[in-house]
Amino acid sequence: xxxxxxxxxxxxDQPLFKTILATHVLYRGFxxxxxxxxxxxxxxxxxxxxxxSKLAVLATVAPTTILxxxxxxxxxxxxxxxxxxPARMWGRxxxxxxxxxxxxxxxxxxxxxxxxxxxxxxxxxVYATLKVPKNDPYRLRKIIxxxxxxxxxxxxxxxTWRYGINGGKR
Numbered sequence: 001x002x003x004x005x006x007x008x009x010x011x012x013d014q015p016l017f018k019t020i021l022a023t024h025v026l027y028r029g030f031x032x033x034x035x036x037x038x039x040x041x042x043x044x045x046x047x048x049x050x051x052x053s054k055l056a057v058l059a060t061v062a063p064t065t066i067l068x069x070x071x072x073x074x075x076x077x078x079x080x081x082x083x084x085x086p087a088r089m090w091g092r093x094x095x096x097x098x099x100x101x102x103x104x105x106x107x108x109x110x111x112x113x114x115x116x117x118x119x120x121x122x123x124x125x126v127y128a129t130l131k132v133p134k135n136d137p138y139r140l141r142k143i144i145x146x147x148x149x150x151x152x153x154x155x156x157x158x159x160t161w162r163y164g165i166n167g168g169k170r
Contacts, residue, residue: 002110007105011098014102026081028081029077029081032077071140109162117152119154120152124148
C-alpha cells in the first residue's frame with residue numbers, strides 16, 4: 001500500500017502526507033478490529049459448545065460466527081481510527097504530519113509488511129466475495145471479516161518469511 005504513494009528524499013517535501021497517514025491508520029484500525037472481532041467470535045463459538053455436539057457446532061456455527069464477528073470488529077476498528085487519528089493529531093504542525101508519513105514510507109519493514117498484508121487482503125476479498133452466498137443476510141459483514149482475516153494472514157505470511165525462513169535478514 002505504501003509503495004503506491006510518492007516518497008521524497010526529505011520529510012519537508014513529502015506530498016499527500018495526510019492521505020498517507022490516514023490510509024495507514026485506518027488500515028491498521030481495520031486489522032486490529034479484525035483480530036479483536038475474530039477473538040470475540042471464537043470465544044462465542046466456544047461458549048456455544050455447551051450441551052451440543054462439539055463437532056457439529058465447530059463445523060457449522062464457528063466459521064460463520066467468527067467471520068461475522070471479524071467483520072463487525074473490522075468496521076468498529078476502522079470507525080475508532082476515524083475518530084482517533086484527528087484526536088491524536090489535533091493541533092499538530094504540518095511538518096509533524098509530513099514527518100510521520102515520510103517515516104512510514106522510509107521504513108523498509110513497514111513497506112514489506114504492507115506488501116504482504118495488501119496481497120492477503122486482495123486475495124481474501126475476492127475469495128470471500130465468491131464464497132459467501134448472495135442470499136446470506138450477513139454477507140457484507142462476512143466478506144469484510146474474510147477480507148480482514150486475509151489481511152492478517154498476509155502479515156503472518158510476512159513474519160514467517162522474514163523472521164522464520166530468512167532469520168530477520170534482508
